Amino acid sequence: MFDQGTQIQRGTICVEDLEIGMSRSVMKTITQRHIELFAELSTDHNPVHLDEAYAQDTIFGGVIAHGMLTAGLISAVIGEQLPGHGTVYLGQTLKFLAPVRPGDTVEATVTVREIDHSRRRVTLDCRAEVGDTTVLKGEALVLAPSNKFD
Numbered sequence: 001m002f003d004q005g006t007q008i009q010r011g012t013i014c015v016e017d018l019e020i021g022m023s024r025s026v027m028k029t030i031t032q033r034h035i036e037l038f039a040e041l042s043t044d045h046n047p048v049h050l051d052e053a054y055a056q057d058t059i060f061g062g063v064i065a066h067g068m069l070t071a072g073l074i075s076a077v078i079g080e081q082l083p084g085h086g087t088v089y090l091g092q093t094l095k096f097l098a099p100v101r102p103g104d105t106v107e108a109t110v111t112v113r114e115i116d117h118s119r120r121r122v123t124l125d126c127r128a129e130v131g132d133t134t135v136l137k138g139e140a141l142v143l144a145p146s147n148k149f150d
């Protein structure tokens, strides 16, 4: 199933079917409206995201997206695709390496690094890119769905 406005294919891959190196991604163009909505939801109204005049005087030279908005795309890949519906987030590390600006198209990719079948724990490498620039890197730990609990 495809979501309108975001390039993502939904589904679930149970822990029994996961393999090291499996990878899934989502692409989304971040707009100023998305940044405003995220500010409202999160209550993070840092002017570097919302006030162009303020942001012009920062190292970024203009408004940028919240780091956690970009990180949300990693969550979307994990919750919708790999492993998908039924996954429980247990932990996440993040490094924000370059800014995301309104109009940027972010590709967030998640890749299976380790699988502990006995505990259904899966470690995922996470990355987000804008063109050739890596804007975010990290690692996620999740509890994957199992076909034994259908």
Ligand SMILES: C[C@@H](O)CC(=O)SCCNC(=O)CCNC(=O)[C@H](O)C(C)(C)COP(=O)(O)OP(=O)(O)OC[C@H]1O[C@@H](n2cnc3c(N)ncnc32)[C@H](O)[C@@H]1OP(=O)(O)O
Pocket: 044, 046, 059, 064, 065, 066, 067, 068, 095, 096, 097, 098, 099, 100
């Ligand atoms: C709280 C909210 O309201 C605010 C936000 O959400 S802000 C939005 C999210 N954050 C960003 O968008 C920041 C994106 N990052 C950057 O733009 C750059 O990392 C930087 C401008 C902060 C730093 O860049 P620069 O000064 O060019 O640093 P270098 O690339 O030269 O790297 C120097 C060393 O630091 C290491 N490093 C850089 N960034 C990070 C990071 N995010 N986390 C960890 N380490 C980082 C880099 O690897 C270099 O290390 P080395 O050992 O010297 O190689």
